Structures are given as structure tokens and as C-alpha cells.
Amino acid sequence: MNMASPLEARSLSLVREGNAVLDGVSFTVAKGEIFALLGGNGAGKSSTLLTFLGFLEPSGGEVLVNGRSVGSDVAAARNAIAYLPEAASLYAHMTAYENLDYFLDLAGKSATKDEIDVALDRVALPNEARSRRLQSYSKGMRQKSAIALALLRETPILLLDEPTSGLDPVAIDEFHDLVKTLAEGGQTVLMVTHDVYGACQVADRVGLLRHGKLVGSFAAENGQRIDTETVHAAFAGREAT
Template sequence: MLEARTLTKRFDQTLALDELDLTVEAGEIFCLLGANGAGKTTTINLFLGFLEPTAGTASIDGLVVGDNPLEAKRKVAYIPEQVNLYRNLSGLENLAYFTALAGHGERSDSDLLEVLDKVGLDRSAAERRVGTYSKGMRQKVGIAIAIAKDAKALLLDEPTSGLDPKASNEFSVLLGDLAGRGVAVLMATHDLFRAKEVGHRVGIMRSGRLVDTLSTDTIAHQDLESLYLRHMHGDASPSSTSDLEVAAS
């Protein structure tokens, strides 16, 4: 569903992303971990078509993003750390606007209210100005937009930074639901705990390279943390769990 092939981005002297090969399948949640500057946001921005690759391709549902920017954008929803919504419009009005923008103009209010209800915003919340919303509520509107536009892929850039544990947990549950509907989810995060909880796989990035990829069901929280730290110090080889998978296949 989401596919990067030798995807590379250079900014002047900085190799921000170095030949990334990655596939995120429909229904899969893949979490990108890595220190600030590792290339996570660059990866997401290349999938969104916000940046042009220096080399290689990013594709969504078989469409190369650079060649089909509008169609590709229709297939994807994006949740950054701060979801950009119109503060003076209600959650419902924002959802109607962004769904129409994505080419799904004919959704009735009752349809959209149902979607908002599904993500945990009841009618009274849905009809309030977004300016009064908590961060967690805005993130829920972001998920509602993904559902209403029937996105095939969801890209998230540190979406749970600054959410309290309850809001973060609710958000993780919603991501799991979306994946259950077949959406491919790629999320950059610093939250190792959530990555392990919600992700099917995690990838560790360092200096523009994906240095390790592993299944979350093959590693304990503590081992993920120590593996991550060893990669940050540059003294880990790709994890033994991925070696085991190769050996088993």
C-alpha cells in the first residue's frame, strides 16, 4: 500500500533520507523511531508529495506520488503533531469541509456525525467551535477525516506528543480500528511504549537510514528500548529478531 523504493532526499549538504526501502501493507501499522534529524518527517513529507525525492520513488496504492500528486493525495490522510483545523468552525463543519475537499462532497451531516461519534466526539462536542477543543479532540477530528475520506493510508508525524496517557491510549485504539479496516498506517513517534503497543512493526532510523526493522510481537518493551539506545550510539547490528525471521522464512 505504502511503498518506498531507494527513496532518497538530499538538502544541500544533508542527506536527509538515504535509499529507503519500505513497504507498509494494508492493515499494517508501522512506527518509525529515531532521534531528531533522523529523517522521519522527510519520509512522511515525501509520501505526502510535500517534497520531491532526489532519487527513488514513494508510492501509495500503486501510484507514484510525484507522477500522480492529486490522486495520491486523495488516498492518504495526514495527522501532524498539531492537526490544522479552522478554529472558528465546529468539528462537524471542519469534517464536512475537509471531506468535500478530498472529493467526497455528498456526505450528510448525520453521516458525518456518526463518524465523529465513532471517534469519540459526541454531538455536543461535534457542534462546538474547534477553538475550544483539547489537543486530543483535534487529533480525533483528524482520524474522522481519514475515515470519512476513506483514506487507504494514514501518515502521522508525532501525533501523540503532548497528549495525556488517556488521550494517547484512545488515539492508539482508533489507529488499531483504522488498521482493522485495511488502512496502511505509517507513524513517526518518539513514544517507544506506544510504538510497541500499537505497531505491528517498528523501524529505527539513524542519519537518514533505516537501520533496523522488527516485529513488535518478537520484542519486549525493555529490549526495544535498549536496542533503540544501542542504535543511537551506533553500536548495534540489525536486531537478532529480524535475523531470526530471515532464518525462519
């Protein structure tokens, strides 16, 4: 018996204010796989994530989480997913500990201070910063706090929207290593990004989205990374040389 894919888009279309945001997009993401949806501004990347969360209703086709249509059971889909938006909405007047404890409680989960520290260690947020209010944080530090929150949710699926935005190069490499470790542990990752290098560095497969259509697909083979030059050429709309 075949197991349902954790994430699947079937001929997904989305029209907003008369404009076609997504046009017949289809893909699946297997358990333990990292799939990067690559595209420029306005390509429809974030809208794709929001359909999986049930925040946008498809105009055509459907999206499925663990084999069930999101439209038929939004609560089940959201319970299976941890979502990291590009601009995390954490509270500036609260500390990292307070933010994580608060948002975990909203999600019906709890964590001890030690468990929160383990998550913050994994994202390399400095110890001295954890009891400070987030109003003193850089964008990168806020992003690390949000990533830690996603980890603490312990969901089987992660949706990541431009997850390395605001991070420095070292932190980006650390984040990619973390995502690979999570996938090796069985978590399914769908990330959207405009960063060709980052997508090729971390993903098992890359789908190229342009003007709402999936126009290319690239896969890592024989344990090698996806070729950055080939994907960059496709992203730029030219042939690789």
C-alpha cells in the first residue's frame, strides 16, 4: 500500500483580483525530502505556502497534506505544519524565552526552559541574548528565534518562506545544515526562496516557478548537490554554458 505524500499540489490555480497568481502548479514532497520552490518576486511562491495552510483557497485544483485535501480539514493540515514566514511576528517587548513559551502555549504545546535552550542552541542564538527583549535584536536574531519556535512545534512538516532572510553567511550555512538534519530525521520541508545558491545547497529537488507556472525541475543525483550554474541559467531565462 502506497503512503500518501506529506505535501501535494494538484493542478493548483489561484486567481486574486482578476490576476492569475498560480496556474496549474503540480508537485509532491516526500517524507524526509527538502523541496525548494525557487522564483523571483511575484512568482507565486508565498501564495503556494498559504494554500497549504488554508489561508488562501485555490481557484482550481487542490492541495493535500498527508493525503487529505486542505479544504476538507484545515485544522488537521495546520496541526501537521510548522510555518516560518519571512518576517516573523514575534513580540518586541518580550524576551526570546517569553515569546517561545507564549506561542507554544497558543499552539497547545509546552516546553521547559531546558528544552527551549536546546532549540536556541541549535539555531545558535547567544545565551546572553535570550533574556533580553526582542526590541534589541537584529533581524537575524529574530529570525533565529522564530526558527527555534518552529523546531519546538515538532511537526512532521516544515514550510519555510525565505528562511535565511536577514542571516549572515555563517548563520545561513548553519541553518542549511540544521534543515538537512531535520530531513534526515524524517521531517518534510517545503521552502520558498529567490536564492539560487541556497536552494541548490540544501534541497533534494528544486522547482522553478515563473509567473505562477512551474517551468523547471532539478534534482540532486548520486549524492551530489544540484548544479548551481544550470539552475541559475534557467532562473535567468538563458541556457547554461
